Amino acid sequence: MRYRARMIPVGSVMVGGQVARVIESKNPQWKVGSYLMCYTGWRSHTHIPAEELKKVGFMYSPLPDLSGMSKTLGLGVIGMPGNTAYFGFLELCNPKEGETVLVNAAAGAVGSAVVQIAKIKGCKVIASAGSEDKCAWVKELGADHVFNYKTANIDEELKKAAPGGIHCYFDNVGGDFTLHALRHMVDHARISVCGAISTYNNESKDQGKLVANSPYDTSLIITKQLRIEGFLVNRWLNRWLEGLTQLKQWVQEGKMKYKETVTQGFENMPQAFIGLFRGENIGKAVVVV
Amino acid sequence: MRYRARMIPVGSVMVGGQVARVIESKNPQWKVGSYLMCYTGWRSHTHIPAEELKKVGFMYSPLPDLSGMSKTLGLGVIGMPGNTAYFGFLELCNPKEGETVLVNAAAGAVGSAVVQIAKIKGCKVIASAGSEDKCAWVKELGADHVFNYKTANIDEELKKAAPGGIHCYFDNVGGDFTLHALRHMVDHARISVCGAISTYNNESKDQGKLVANSPYDTSLIITKQLRIEGFLVNRWLNRWLEGLTQLKQWVQEGKMKYKETVTQGFENMPQAFIGLFRGENIGKAVVVV
Numbered sequence: 001m002r003y004r005a006r007m008i009p010v011g012s013v014m015v016g017g018q019v020a021r022v023i024e025s026k027n028p029q030w031k032v033g034s035y036l037m038c039y040t041g042w043r044s045h046t047h048i049p050a051e052e053l054k055k056v057g058f059m060y061s062p063l064p065d066l067s068g069m070s071k072t073l074g075l076g077v078i079g080m081p082g083n084t085a086y087f088g089f090l091e092l093c094n095p096k097e098g099e100t101v102l103v104n105a106a107a108g109a110v111g112s113a114v115v116q117i118a119k120i121k122g123c124k125v126i127a128s129a130g131s132e133d134k135c136a137w138v139k140e141l142g143a144d145h146v147f148n149y150k151t152a153n154i155d156e157e158l159k160k161a162a163p164g165g166i167h168c169y170f171d172n173v174g175g176d177f178t179l180h181a182l183r184h185m186v187d188h189a190r191i192s193v194c195g196a197i198s199t200y201n202n203e204s205k206d207q208g209k210l211v212a213n214s215p216y217d218t219s220l221i222i223t224k225q226l227r228i229e230g231f232l233v234n235r236w237l238n239r240w241l242e243g244l245t246q247l248k249q250w251v252q253e254g255k256m257k258y259k260e261t262v263t264q265g266f267e268n269m270p271q272a273f274i275g276l277f278r279g280e281n282i283g284k285a286v287v288v289v
Numbered sequence: 290m291r292y293r294a295r296m297i298p299v300g301s302v303m304v305g306g307q308v309a310r311v312i313e314s315k316n317p318q319w320k321v322g323s324y325l326m327c328y329t330g331w332r333s334h335t336h337i338p339a340e341e342l343k344k345v346g347f348m349y350s351p352l353p354d355l356s357g358m359s360k361t362l363g364l365g366v367i368g369m370p371g372n373t374a375y376f377g378f379l380e381l382c383n384p385k386e387g388e389t390v391l392v393n394a395a396a397g398a399v400g401s402a403v404v405q406i407a408k409i410k411g412c413k414v415i416a417s418a419g420s421e422d423k424c425a426w427v428k429e430l431g432a433d434h435v436f437n438y439k440t441a442n443i444d445e446e447l448k449k450a451a452p453g454g455i456h457c458y459f460d461n462v463g464g465d466f467t468l469h470a471l472r473h474m475v476d477h478a479r480i481s482v483c484g485a486i487s488t489y490n491n492e493s494k495d496q497g498k499l500v501a502n503s504p505y506d507t508s509l510i511i512t513k514q515l516r517i518e519g520f521l522v523n524r525w526l527n528r529w530l531e532g533l534t535q536l537k538q539w540v541q542e543g544k545m546k547y548k549e550t551v552t553q554g555f556e557n558m559p560q561a562f563i564g565l566f567r568g569e570n571i572g573k574a575v576v577v578v
Binding site: 003174176179180193194195196199210211212213214215216217218219220221222223224225226227228229230231232235 | 292463468469482483484485488499500501502503504505506507508509510511512513514515516517518519520521524
């Protein structure tokens with residue numbers, strides 16, 4: 001959202017996803033009282049023209065059957081963040097049983113799902129988060145080694161937790177964390193680049209000259225023969241339901257836990273958003289209107 | 290070599306590959322008068338103990354049958370640089386007919402092979418080199434658009450040559466060139482990171498703080514969903530002869546041209562090496578002793 005927000009003019013509707021209830025409909029496919037997932041931005045009410053609704057897919061989709069669980073899960077573990085973890089981790093990191101996986105921002109909606117998927121796949125998981133509370137929860141999720149990146153020495157923690165090196169790295173953060181993490185990867189390690197929250201507020205120019213915001217040191221890419229791939233989750237739109245179905249099953253079996261940080265009231269959306277950059281949230285940030 | 294040179298103490302034998310003739314042998318597998326490829330460093334004469342010779346593979350291998358062509362080709366187009374192009378480009382960029390390929394340092398031993406392999410595979414090739422002479426030769430090799438990166442505006446050249454974007458990028462250079470190139474990649478582009486000659490002399494610390502020498506901007510990796518992979522060519526040691534056989538066939542068919550910059554005399558090796566960083570060579574730099 002931070003990245004997208006830079007590209008839209010001030011005064012535009014802020015981007016974002018919501019679970020919405022149909023309160024009026026001239027389309028028999030969308031009945032009054034039914035729910036949909038939509039990326040209509042920060043709005044309390046949306047009028048969607050018939051033409052628009054043909055874009056069923058990422059923009060508009062029926063809320064999947066959550067078997068009575070909270071509808072907010074459609075915004076989190078059984079929604080886009082869950083699928084981000086499911087596809088972004090499994091497809092790009094291609095983790096194998098017994099391998100060591102590193103996940104940062106591990107108390108977030110995506111990171112916490114990656115931790116648990118990695119454990120389900122039989123990996124050893126090293127995870128980091130930005131407070132003691134967050135770390136305690138990530139430990140509960142089954143991570144083998146958890147540290148607070150704000151107070152710990154990242155190098156020391158990784159050396160201790162992964163003496164044999166890291167095979168898979170799911171990177172939500174970038175910046176300094178990744179700069180250190182790369183030094184602990186094994187040869188042929190796979191890195192899935194999901195986000196770079198540490199750098200979203202940086203500029204890509206320095207005194208008018210183009211600069212890269214990048215911790216992916218070229219010499220390490222070459223000598224360790226690293227594979228680094230970025231992704232946007234809509235790449236897997238054609239397998240969307242596959243991901244949600246698996247995630248829902250894991251939630252129902254108790255293998256996939258989740259938390260939500262819930263803010264009440266439409267008028268508090270900016271505060272909830274800014275909280276992301278202050279590290280105030282555990283799990284998915286949800287605003288209930 | 291530059292990278293490796295930093296890791297060995299001053300006074301060590303400098304690393305490097307050579308085609309050597311056997312002048313004395315107690316091993317019936319290596320007959321007097323036969324030739325081998327070996328990575329024994331900068332030496333006029335080498336005594337190889339029997340134990341060492343068991344490491345046949347990358348360190349020591351019989352010179353392939355070059356059907357009467359110059360034995361120096363075993364150091365270039367039908368040797369390690371040829372295989373670097375063959376495997377590093379085909380396996381990691383996975384180019385498809387009709388796609389647009391970008392190659393830098395295209396007048397070098399590796400780059401010139403990549404240009405020609407890309408043309409053989411039916412791609413459109415954009416190439417850069419560092420002098421008008423080099424550019425003229427790369428054009429002769431069949432590249433569709435060639436520019437001198439020292440005098441041209443990289444952004445303008447790429448915009449003009451690849452209005453639809455670049456699908457595959459074989460990067461020998463890194464640094465500023467790559468910083469600009471990334472902005473012209475299509476979504477899901479593949480980048481093979483072979484070298485970063487522009488940064489080999491940089492330090493990885495700035496005022497004692499770890500820094501990344503990297504043009505691979507994280508935001509672009511994510512939003513363009515780039516796949517970036519570094520490699521060392523010995524990854525394909527088990528397919529070594531496959532590469533050489535194909536390269537030799539292309540050379541014999543006239544589909545693969547090459548140049549060599551030949552320096553005479555062992556005592557001139559340091560000058561020949563430094564020439565790499567001054568952009569003085571076309572094709573493979575060979576020292577004849």
